[in-house]
Each structure stands twice: as structure tokens, then as C-alpha cells.
Amino acid sequence: xxxxxxxxxxxxxxxxxxxxxxxxxxxxxxxxxxxxxxxxxxxxxxxxxxxxxxxxxxxxxxxxxxxxxxxxxxxxxxxxxxxxxxxxxxxxxxxxxxxxxxxxxxxxxxxxxxxxxxxxxxxxxxxxxxxxxxxxxxxxxxxxxxxxxxxxxxxx
Amino acid sequence: xxxxxxxxxxxxxxxxxxxxxxxxxxxxxxxxxxxxxxxxxxxxxxxxxxxxxxxxxxxxxxxxxxxxxxxxxxxxxxxxxxxxxxxxxxxxxxxxxxxxxxxxxxxxxxxxxxxxxxxxxxxxxxxxxxxxxxxxxxxxxxxxxxxxxxxxxxxx
DNA sequence: CCCTGTCTTCAGAAATTTCTGAACATTCGC
DNA sequence: GCGAATGTTCAGAAATTTCTGAAGACAGGG
Numbered sequence: 454x455x456x457x458x459x460x461x462x463x464x465x466x467x468x469x470x471x472x473x474x475x476x477x478x479x480x481x482x483x484x485x486x487x488x489x490x491x492x493x494x495x496x497x498x499x500x501x502x503x504x505x506x507x508x509x510x511x512x513x514x515x516x517x518x519x520x521x522x523x524x525x526x527x528x529x530x531x532x533x534x535x536x537x538x539x540x541x542x543x544x545x546x547x548x549x550x551x552x553x554x555x556x557x558x559x560x561x562x563x564x565x566x567x568x569x570x571x572x573x574x575x576x577x578x579x580x581x582x583x584x585x586x587x588x589x590x591x592x593x594x595x596x597x598x599x600x601x602x603x604x605x606x607x608x609x
Numbered sequence: 610x611x612x613x614x615x616x617x618x619x620x621x622x623x624x625x626x627x628x629x630x631x632x633x634x635x636x637x638x639x640x641x642x643x644x645x646x647x648x649x650x651x652x653x654x655x656x657x658x659x660x661x662x663x664x665x666x667x668x669x670x671x672x673x674x675x676x677x678x679x680x681x682x683x684x685x686x687x688x689x690x691x692x693x694x695x696x697x698x699x700x701x702x703x704x705x706x707x708x709x710x711x712x713x714x715x716x717x718x719x720x721x722x723x724x725x726x727x728x729x730x731x732x733x734x735x736x737x738x739x740x741x742x743x744x745x746x747x748x749x750x751x752x753x754x755x756x757x758x759x760x761x762x763x764x765x
Numbered sequence: 766c767c768c769t770g771t772c773t774t775c776a777g778a779a780a781t782t783t784c785t786g787a788a789c790a791t792t793c794g795c
Numbered sequence: 796g797c798g799a800a801t802g803t804t805c806a807g808a809a810a811t812t813t814c815t816g817a818a819g820a821c822a823g824g825g
Contacts, residue, residue, distance in 0.1 A: 463724040475631035568619040
């Protein structure tokens with residue numbers, strides 16, 4: 454049975470790598486806390502205590518990760534607080550959502566294709582457009598395939 | 610025939626969306642400049658002029674995008690300057706490289722799996738590990754598939 | 766060897782992001 | 796409706812990132 458300290462350190466370590474991957478600090482710490490928690494759900498107060506930060510920071514972090522689709526609110530009878538838990542499909546959802554940023558890029562590329570005449574730049578832009586379009590089309594199938602595969606071999 | 614101003618604006622616009630996608634500002638502006646350039650290659654000086662920034666900034670930006678595998682140095686006879694050009698497979702390369710950050714995350718998750726006993730946290734960590742492992746395995750095939758498909762229908 | 770053109774490094778300035786804390790809003794039980 | 800518990804907002808402080816400019820390193824021609 455491993456210690457509480459070790460668990461927290463592993464959580465902080467994961468948060469750091471998520472920051473390295475582009476996520477914002479407090480959001481990363483929050484999602485790591487959810488991921489590593491043995492509780493069914495956490496409240497804003499729980500998080501503030503676990504992370505040692507102000508209520509304001511927690512409010513912002515929760516809004517962010519909820520917006521990303523990683524956590525959801527659940528209703529707990531007899532509690533006035535807002536309880537949140539990590540969604541089961543959080544990571545596949547996150548992967549699918551990257552699409553919104555990819556479509557933004559794609560829009561900008563399309564504008565570029567329209568803004569330059571034939572030539573090297575035009576060719577490069579077309580290539581980029583084609584690849585990102587391909588990714589957007591393929592991602593849902595990829596996720597689907599993962600879920601099927603996982604259903605196939607349910608437990609380790 | 611579209612104007613120079615329009616081309617620059619489209620480039621800056623794309624740079625901004627890349628920043629939104631997590632890339633650093635000057636690196637994004639540099640890669641956009643390469644993408645939109647009609648020249649075969651650009652030098653640090655060209656970039657400094659095109660972007661209106663200092664030589665120091667350009668040096669850092671070039672190092673960054675070269676490190677990402679998006680541009681490569683080419684040797685131009687009779688020129689003492691270092692010429693760079695965007696690699697043909699820049700975007701597929703970039704996609705494949707994301708793996709290094711994904712593997713970092715994966716390492717942290719592995720540590721987490723080891724650090725918690727059986728329970729909810731353990732299950733969540735395993736799920737996350739399985740999904741990211743799946744992605745890492747699938748990505749090369751995805752890129753391969755794109756390239757094959759593109760070879761099939763060469764030009765629009 | 767020196768000189769010139771080119772690129773890199775790095776300390777500090779500037780800009781941006783992130784966090785806090787306190788005031789305010791909301792909700793629910795009574 | 797009132798009061799207590801909980802959550803949100805926002806202005807400013809703190810921390811971090813990014814850019815610049817000047818000094819220095821390096822390479823090649825003469």
C-alpha cells in the first residue's frame with residue numbers, strides 16, 4: 454500500500470508534463486487531482502484544500518477543465534456543494550476536441566490558399582490543408598477503434 | 610492576382626491560430642513566413658526583414674522550428690549565409706513528433722499506476738495509459754495512410 | 766593572419782500570463 | 796425574506812515568458 458505523499462508527487466509530476474504538453478498550470482493540477490482521487494467526486498473546496506490554492510483559482514480551473522469536457526457536475530443528495538467528477542471518456546473526448554483548434558488552423562490555411570496565386574506557397578498551403586483535413590476525418594474512427602478494442606479485452 | 614499585403618495578413622493570421630494551438634509566438638510567425646514565401650529558401654536576414662524583428666529573435670525562432678523538424682538547412686553555392694527551407698513533410702513530421710510529449714505524459718502516468726493501490730484512481734490511470742499507448746501506436750500508420758492516399762490522387 | 770559579414774548568446778526590458786484576496790452574487794434551509 | 800454556506804468575478808501583484816540590442820564567436824576571402 455503506497456503512501457499519500459507518493460500519490461501526491463505522482464499527481465504533481467503528471468500535472469507538470471501536462472503543462473509541458475501545453476495545458477495551463479492550474480487546469481493541469483486540477484485534472485491530475487481528479488485523476489488520482491479515490492473519491493467518487495470532488496467539490497471546489499476539496500480541490501482548494503488538495504492543491505493549496507485560493508478559491509478563485511479553483512473556480513477558474515474548474516471552469517476550464519469542465520469546458521474541455523474532462524469533468525462533469527454530478528448532483529449529490531443532501532449536499533449544497535457542487536460536486537464534480539472526471540468523465541469516463543475524458544481522454545478520448547479531449548482528443549476529439551483538439552479538432553476545434555485544428556479547424557481554426559484549417560480556416561486560416563483556407564484563407565491563405567485563397568490569398569496567394571499559383572506557386573510554391575500555394576502548393577505548400579494545399580498540402581497542409583489536405584493533411585489537417587485528413588486528420589479531422591480520421592480522428593473519430595480512431596477513437597471508435599480504440600473503444601471497440603478495449604471492449605474486446607475488458608480487464609488486464 | 611492578390612496583393613502582398615493580403616498575403617502578409619493571411620500569414621499573420623495563420624501564425625496567430627498556431628499560437629492559439631500552443632506554438633510559441635515567434636516560432637509560429639517564422640513557420641508562417643516560410644509557408645507563405647514564394648522563395649526557394651530564406652535566410653535569417655530575410656526573416657528578420659519579413660517579420661520586422663531583431664536578429665536575436667530570429668535566431669531563437671529558427672532554432673526552435675528547426676528542432677521541431679519543420680525546416681531544414683540547405684547549402685546555396687556562393688552564399689555565405691545559412692539558407693533554410695520548409696521541409697516537404699513538415700506537417701506530418703510535426704504530427705509524428707507530438708509523440709515525444711505524449712510519451713512524457715505516458716511515463717508520468719506509468720509512475721502513477723505504480724504509485725496507487727487498486728481502486729478508482731488505478732482504473733482511471735490504466736484507462737488513460739491504454740488510450741495514449743494506442744495513439745502512439747496508431748499515429749505512424751495514420752501518416753502512412755495519408756501519404757499513400759495523396760500519392761493516389763496527385764493533383765486537384 | 767586580419768577583416769568583414771553572418772549568426773549566437775545573454776542580461777535586462779517589456780509584455781503577458783497566472784494567482785490571489787476581497788467584494789459580490791447565488792442558492793438553499795429555515 | 797434572512798442568514799449562512801458556497802461559488803464567481805475582477806483589479807492588482809507576482810511570476811513567467813518573450814523580445815531586444817549589444818557583445819562576442821565563427822568562417823571564409825584576401
